[in-house]
Amino acid sequence: MSSATSAPSPDDHFTFGLWTVGNPGRDPFGVETRAPLDPVDTVHRLADLGAYGVSLHDDDLVPFGSVAAERDRIVARFEGALKATGMKVPMTTVNLFTQPVFKEGAFTANDPQIRRFALKKAADAIDLGVELGASVFVLWGGREGCEVDAAKPIAAALDRLAEAVDLLCDYAIEQGYDLRIALEPKPNEPRGDILLPTVGHALAFISELEHPEMVGLNPEFAHETMSGLAFNHGVAQALWQGKLFHIDLNAQRAGKFDQDYRFGSEGVRDAFYLVKLLEDTGWDGMRHFDSHAYRTEDADGVWEFAAASMRTYLILREKARRFHADPDITAAMEEAQVAGLREPTTPEGGLRAIRAADYDLAALGAQGYGMERLDALVDELLLGVR
Ligand code: GCO
Numbered sequence: 001m002s003s004a005t006s007a008p009s010p011d012d013h014f015t016f017g018l019w020t021v022g023n024p025g026r027d028p029f030g031v032e033t034r035a036p037l038d039p040v041d042t043v044h045r046l047a048d049l050g051a052y053g054v055s056l057h058d059d060d061l062v063p064f065g066s067v068a069a070e071r072d073r074i075v076a077r078f079e080g081a082l083k084a085t086g087m088k089v090p091m092t093t094v095n096l097f098t099q100p101v102f103k104e105g106a107f108t109a110n111d112p113q114i115r116r117f118a119l120k121k122a123a124d125a126i127d128l129g130v131e132l133g134a135s136v137f138v139l140w141g142g143r144e145g146c147e148v149d150a151a152k153p154i155a156a157a158l159d160r161l162a163e164a165v166d167l168l169c170d171y172a173i174e175q176g177y178d179l180r181i182a183l184e185p186k187p188n189e190p191r192g193d194i195l196l197p198t199v200g201h202a203l204a205f206i207s208e209l210e211h212p213e214m215v216g217l218n219p220e221f222a223h224e225t226m227s228g229l230a231f232n233h234g235v236a237q238a239l240w241q242g243k244l245f246h247i248d249l250n251a252q253r254a255g256k257f258d259q260d261y262r263f264g265s266e267g268v269r270d271a272f273y274l275v276k277l278l279e280d281t282g283w284d285g286m287r288h289f290d291s292h293a294y295r296t297e298d299a300d301g302v303w304e305f306a307a308a309s310m311r312t313y314l315i316l317r318e319k320a321r322r323f324h325a326d327p328d329i330t331a332a333m334e335e336a337q338v339a340g341l342r343e344p345t346t347p348e349g350g351l352r353a354i355r356a357a358d359y360d361l362a363a364l365g366a367q368g369y370g371m372e373r374l375d376a377l378v379d380e381l382l383l384g385v386r
């Protein structure tokens with residue numbers, strides 16, 4: 001494993017979407033500022049930087065509308081780059097948002113023909129992912145939502161979304177694929193409102209599915225933050241429920257458009273608590289970056305962005321190690337009674353004993369927890385003076 005000061009290595013399990021480093025700098029007000037990247041070159045560049053692998057949408061690799069022979073040629077060439085570098089493809093996904101056909105939705109479009117085409121595209125994308133060795137298939141419903149509530153009965157849309165996920169699970173089972181589906185919540189953008197807007201909504205939705213054991217989450221830092229929620233809390237709950245299948249790391253300021261900034265560039269404290277959570281719980285999945293370089297950047301800036309994403313993670317991982325080794329922090333956590341939370345509430349005698357006991361409310365209400373000190377120590381750690 002790499003230390004904070006050494007270069008990342010494949011053991012660190014860093015992955016990038018082809019669409020992330022490949023982001024051409026287009027925004028709603030301006031055209032591309034960078035040339036497209038060849039996925040084969042991307043694999044080589046990321047391997048040189050110490051990444052473990054790449055992820056992709058079907059259309060990132062095989063342009064939409066390619067005929068079968070062209071698809072096979074592109075995939076074979078890409079597999080050659082994977083073989084040459086040892087890079088892996090742990091996750092793939094399907095683009096159900098770019099083409100005009102999906103403007104009113106994909107799995108939840110009002111027109112059944114569009115829903116059927118979306119399923120056909122998703123099943124093809126599952127085949128592609130499995131061919132490349134992926135064991136996680138992400139579903140991000142970018143167009144599954146609405147602006148005009150009169151035109152989208154939400155319960156019916158959720159029925160159709162559940163039907164689509166059930167069909168894809170059945171397909172993976174029939175094919176004997178070793179594949180799990182990870183839903184990615186997002187509150188809005190590109191739709192005014194998107195279905196499954198938060199981690200909590202998505203967790204609740206999974207319990208209504210036919211194969212809930214096959215379906216989990218791909219939460220994203222930016223998406224929970226857009227809703228003003230604590231990302232690390234959402235991830236902690238997903239882990240607690242055995243539902244963290246994958247994760248999208250980036251940065252975001254609450255109250256702004258979907259920024260997809262470089263991990264750690266905003267909200268460094270949240271980023272620290274997230275890294276600490278993943279490391280403390282022994283998360284053995286990917287550290288996947290779903291972000292892009294600023295529009296100001298040329299190709300060099302893009303590779304700088306990729307290297308810095310991994311470096312920031314490694315620095316925060318080192319901070320998490322120091323957090324545990326710091327005697328002042330340990331003492332402050334004792335004062336804050338952190339260990340008490342791990343103790344079961346129920347004493348011998350159960351609720352009857354709880355009700356029979358006396359509680360010194362004056363003393364309990366008067367005790368201090370020393371959390372200002374603990375919090376300031378974490379600030380010192382993050383600011384580099386501990
Ligand atoms: C976004 C999303 C996407 C998805 C990707 C995978 O806000 O644009 O995060 O980047 O993660 O499409 O499905």
Ligand code: MN
Nearest residue numbers: 220222258260
């Ligand atoms: Mn995003």
Ligand code: MN
Nearest residue numbers: 184220248290
């Ligand atoms: Mn994402």
